[in-house]
Amino acid sequence: MVRKTIRNIPQERAFMPVQDPEARAANFDEVALGFDEAAALLESERCLMCPEPACIAGCPVSIDIPGFIEKLLKNDYRGAYDRLTDSTLLPAVCGRVCPQEEQCEGVCAVAVSGGLEPVAIGRLERWLGDKAIAEGWHKSRHIEPARFRVGVVGSGPASMACAADLAKAGCEVTVFEALHAPGGVLRYGIPEFRLPNSVVDAEIGQLETLGVEIKCNTLVGRLFTVEQMLSEMGYDAVFIGAGAGTPKFMDIPGENLNGVLSANELLTRCNLMHAGDFPNYDTPLGLGKRIAVIGAGNTAMDAMRVSLRLGAEEVHCVYRRTELECPARAEELHHAQEEGIAFHWLTSPVELLGDAEGNVRALRCQRMELGEPDESGRRRPVPVEGSEFDFEADTVVYAIGTSPNPILGQTSKIRLNKWGYIETDETLATSLAGVYAGGDIVTGAATVILAMGAGRKAAESIRQYLGIRDSASVY
Amino acid sequence: DIVSSDFPIVTRTDFSDTTFLLEILHPAMAKAAKPGQFVIVMVNEHGERIPLTIADFDRQRGTITLVIQAVGKSSREMQAECRVGGTLFGMVGPMGIPSHVSDAKKVICVGGGLGVAPIFPQARAFKENGAYVIGVVGFRSANLIFWEHKFRSVCDEFIICTDDGSAGLKGLVTQGIEGAIAEHGDIDEVVAIGPPIMMRACAEATRPHKIKTMVSLNPIMVDGTGMCGGCRVRVGGRIKFACVDGPDFDGHAVDFDDLMQRLKRYRPQEQQSLEQWDENCRRLQMAPADAAGHGSK
Ligand SMILES: Cc1cc2nc3c(=O)[nH]c(=O)nc-3n(C[C@H](O)[C@H](O)[C@H](O)COP(=O)(O)OP(=O)(O)OC[C@H]3O[C@@H](n4cnc5c(N)ncnc54)[C@H](O)[C@@H]3O)c2cc1C
Ligand SMILES: Cc1cc2nc3c(=O)[nH]c(=O)nc-3n(C[C@H](O)[C@H](O)[C@H](O)COP(=O)(O)OP(=O)(O)OC[C@H]3O[C@@H](n4cnc5c(N)ncnc54)[C@H](O)[C@@H]3O)c2cc1C
Ligand code: SF4
Ligand code: SF4
Ligand code: FES
Numbered sequence A: 001m002v003r004k005t006i007r008n009i010p011q012e013r014a015f016m017p018v019q020d021p022e023a024r025a026a027n028f029d030e031v032a033l034g035f036d037e038a039a040a041l042l043e044s045e046r047c048l049m050c051p052e053p054a055c056i057a058g059c060p061v062s063i064d065i066p067g068f069i070e071k072l073l074k075n076d077y078r079g080a081y082d083r084l085t086d087s088t089l090l091p092a093v094c095g096r097v098c099p100q101e102e103q104c105e106g107v108c109a110v111a112v113s114g115g116l117e118p119v120a121i122g123r124l125e126r127w128l129g130d131k132a133i134a135e136g137w138h139k140s141r142h143i144e145p146a147r148f149r150v151g152v153v154g155s156g157p158a159s160m161a162c163a164a165d166l167a168k169a170g171c172e173v174t175v176f177e178a179l180h181a182p183g184g185v186l187r188y189g190i191p192e193f194r195l196p197n198s199v200v201d202a203e204i205g206q207l208e209t210l211g212v213e214i215k216c217n218t219l220v221g222r223l224f225t226v227e228q229m230l231s232e233m234g235y236d237a238v239f240i241g242a243g244a245g246t247p248k249f250m251d252i253p254g255e256n257l258n259g260v261l262s263a264n265e266l267l268t269r270c271n272l273m274h275a276g277d278f279p280n281y282d283t284p285l286g287l288g289k290r291i292a293v294i295g296a297g298n299t300a301m302d303a304m305r306v307s308l309r310l311g312a313e314e315v316h317c318v319y320r321r322t323e324l325e326c327p328a329r330a331e332e333l334h335h336a337q338e339e340g341i342a343f344h345w346l347t348s349p350v351e352l353l354g355d356a357e358g359n360v361r362a363l364r365c366q367r368m369e370l371g372e373p374d375e376s377g378r379r380r381p382v383p384v385e386g387s388e389f390d391f392e393a394d395t396v397v398y399a400i401g402t403s404p405n406p407i408l409g410q411t412s413k414i415r416l417n418k419w420g421y422i423e424t425d426e427t428l429a430t431s432l433a434g435v436y437a438g439g440d441i442v443t444g445a446a447t448v449i450l451a452m453g454a455g456r457k458a459a460e461s462i463r464q465y466l467g468i469r470d471s472a473s474v475y
Numbered sequence B: 001d002i003v004s005s006d007f008p009i010v011t012r013t014d015f016s017d018t019t020f021l022l023e024i025l026h027p028a029m030a031k032a033a034k035p036g037q038f039v040i041v042m043v044n045e046h047g048e049r050i051p052l053t054i055a056d057f058d059r060q061r062g063t064i065t066l067v068i069q070a071v072g073k074s075s076r077e078m079q080a081e082c083r084v085g086g087t088l089f090g091m092v093g094p095m096g097i098p099s100h101v102s103d104a105k106k107v108i109c110v111g112g113g114l115g116v117a118p119i120f121p122q123a124r125a126f127k128e129n130g131a132y133v134i135g136v137v138g139f140r141s142a143n144l145i146f147w148e149h150k151f152r153s154v155c156d157e158f159i160i161c162t163d164d165g166s167a168g169l170k171g172l173v174t175q176g177i178e179g180a181i182a183e184h185g186d187i188d189e190v191v192a193i194g195p196p197i198m199m200r201a202c203a204e205a206t207r208p209h210k211i212k213t214m215v216s217l218n219p220i221m222v223d224g225t226g227m228c229g230g231c232r233v234r235v236g237g238r239i240k241f242a243c244v245d246g247p248d249f250d251g252h253a254v255d256f257d258d259l260m261q262r263l264k265r266y267r268p269q270e271q272q273s274l275e276q277w278d279e280n281c282r283r284l285q286m287a288p289a290d291a292a293g294h295g296s297k
Helices: A037-044 A054-058 A065-073 A077-084 A091-097 A121-135 A157-168 A197-209 A226-231 A263-272 A298-309 A330-338 A407-411 A448-466 B027-032 B073-081 B113-128 B148-154 B173-183 B196-209 B256-263 B267-283 B288-295
Strands: A149-153 A172-176 A213-215 A237-240 A260-262 A290-294 A314-318 A342-344 A347-354 A360-373 A379-383 A389-392 A395-398 A435-437 B007-014 B019-025 B038-042 B050-053 B056-058 B063-069 B090-095 B106-112 B132-139 B157-162 B189-193 B212-216 B232-235 B238-241 B248-250
Touching: A037 A065, A037 A121, A054 A065, A065 A077, A065 A121, A077 A121, A091 A121, A091 A197, A091 A448, A121 A197, A149 A157, A157 A172, A157 A197, A157 A237, A157 A448, A197 A213, A226 A237, A237 A448, A260 A263, A263 A298, A263 A395, A290 A298, A298 A314, A298 A330, A298 A395, A314 A347, A360 A395, A435 A448, B007 B063, B027 B056, B027 B063, B027 B090, B038 B063, B050 B063, B056 B113, B063 B073, B063 B113, B073 B267, B106 B113, B106 B173, B113 B132, B113 B148, B113 B189, B113 B196, B132 B148, B132 B173, B148 B157, B157 B173, B173 B196, B189 B196, B196 B212, B196 B256, B232 B248, B232 B256
Parallel strands: A149 A172, A149 A237, A172 A213, A237 A435, A260 A395, A290 A314, A290 A395, A314 A342, B106 B132, B106 B189, B132 B157, B189 B212
Antiparallel strands: A347 A360, A360 A379, A360 A389, B007 B019, B019 B063, B038 B050, B038 B090, B056 B063, B212 B248, B232 B238
């Protein structure tokens, strides 16, 4: 085989169709349509098969990227999928939602030393993940039952990954979810046009195939405590993946006006409760015509693009820093701009103004400029004196971050850090013996792949804690 | 099986044409529930998540009791569809911080409208704690009264107020409170549950006497787990999430105007939803009132 160099690989990325911006702004169908087989093979040709692959180091769960691409190139798709899923539980999800430009693709040699677009690693993963769903591939358990019972709190990506690994290690696993449907943010947060519910359902279905039992409508802490799971309910270990969850507000005047809501509320009403289909579904949304979303992360992008699809005439993003500091995935920002969302950088609200009926009618904003760098290394926005101006909006959505959900802290002796997140050591063990935690409830709001990685790491620690021999090579 | 995945309805009682009781089998919840907590219920897959106070729980029978006022689409649909032998699509709880049952020696427990049932477990808890309990409950008229003997069994004094004077005291619950305060100089605490306007009136009635007054707030909720912020209320000038920071708060610190304003947020949609539902019922030649009649025992 000719050794691949930057000169003899396809210079352009393989084509991936995307729904036309104008059409897609009016529907909830997927925006990025994914590769077909020919495109996946063509794109795979672009990988240089680096002897020391930077991409693996860039992936939080160290997926053997050239390894799976090599199998893909040999048309061994099942083999490629198996290699991929040695490290990730959710390829169809992460392939769609990972911030690849900051992780695997951000350090890919094709881009870093070759100056071309990096190998589209995420899109290849998505293609394999979707193929696995279509073909019904899954990894079955090969392990003798370990006769241990593990309880898992929450059903987001951290919990799903932990539950899968423990089930494969022979444990009897029960997942408890407070909402009436499982999946965490994948279900209630990330909208259909980025991550279809059918994909989430398929991944949950995989868990059930592994024998994991999922109990919804179960609020741990209040229905029973974490301590009771160990003492009375007979669980040998517990994993907590409760997510960060609680939305932040700014504490400026007017925040309780009607028409002011968190992005979580908007997205939950829409994604979990189907408010877009009101009154066929009972949950209303009551969205206005001119929407202002405060913040510019993934949550903000989702809230804006959902608003657009639900018939808003104008959608505006108000963000106190610049496009450079915008924390959303590059692809989402790009898609949002294409769909016609207006961005107001270096702008921050100081007050929300209402009408006589108590509905929001405008934001009073202030212009900002960038000052000295702050702890995060980003230049701190500072208000420009006397720059206030009013900006009309009949719906104002907060997407400025989350704080930890308080329920487990209220109901358990588990140790929290000073910000209210669960404290763990490097094995993800908490202050309670046999109780492990991971994902957003430990790190604060992060990413799907980091949550999944934490779930797997905790599963490994739980295996050791329970004395189950290392079985990673067996399945 | 410690947690049920469906929620069988084992008893239904209709107190009037708008108020009805459902007893639901859920042994784990019956075991965990404490006064002041609530559940979130979904009637069917298309339904809303509606918060309802746990009006009673029976650890032996493994049940919890809800008392519901049919006011809009979802609650009327419950009235029409929930029958003994049927199940709810979803029910999660107990939610919220349990009421702090203080060591108060003499308390007034006040319930009005949809707050009559939920005040009962609180009155009982105070009684079990050795307090002298004065119950004050308000109804529009005598034919709507329910649970009188239940209340009498846990109250040292029990005052019924009716708007039209057809039973008990003619007037509002605040008159009952004022009467009780005048008679007993040593009330330690008042607990009031009902519509916001009533709770505000109760808080105003006790404010001059500086009697600690706890209220149970009922803003619009979605998840009930602290994840959406839809239930935010203003207490002492600060934003609180009623589902995880409450639902009980100091009535003298609550901004009731804010609460009432926010409860109006979905008026047009609530109206639309109800109209469409009525229309569907008519089309099925099944007026809601009849449907309710079928459901009762
Ligand atoms: C709108 C939005 C868009 C995002 N977009 C991206 C993206 O594009 N790419 C990306 O990588 N990341 C994205 N993220 C972040 C990512 O979704 C999260 O980091 C990830 O889901 C965290 O996973 P988790 O398992 O820790 O918790 P979650 O996904 O938050 O799941 C926690 C689950 O636990 C349940 N729970 C909580 N408390 C209890 C309890 N006491 N009892 C029972 N159940 C409980 C909750 O109901 C929830 O279902 C986004 C987040 C949001 C909100
Ligand atoms: C913590 C809590 C405990 C509650 N406990 C009970 C209970 O034990 N029994 C009971 O019957 N109801 C209770 N409620 C109120 C109940 O949730 C609402 O009545 C119900 O959601 C209305 O739904 P609907 O579709 O029937 O009416 P909608 O069409 O939604 O509303 C009809 C009318 O009811 C008013 N309303 C709507 N939501 C609420 C609300 N959350 N509180 C008060 N009024 C509202 C509206 O302003 C409107 O006028 C409680 C609410 C909370 C937050
Ligand atoms: S999981 Fe995410 S970071 Fe890792 S290789 Fe896949 S797309 Fe890249
Ligand atoms: S860094 Fe890029 S080119 Fe190198 S192995 Fe990884 S994906 Fe292939
Ligand atoms: S109901 Fe969603 S935070 Fe309270």
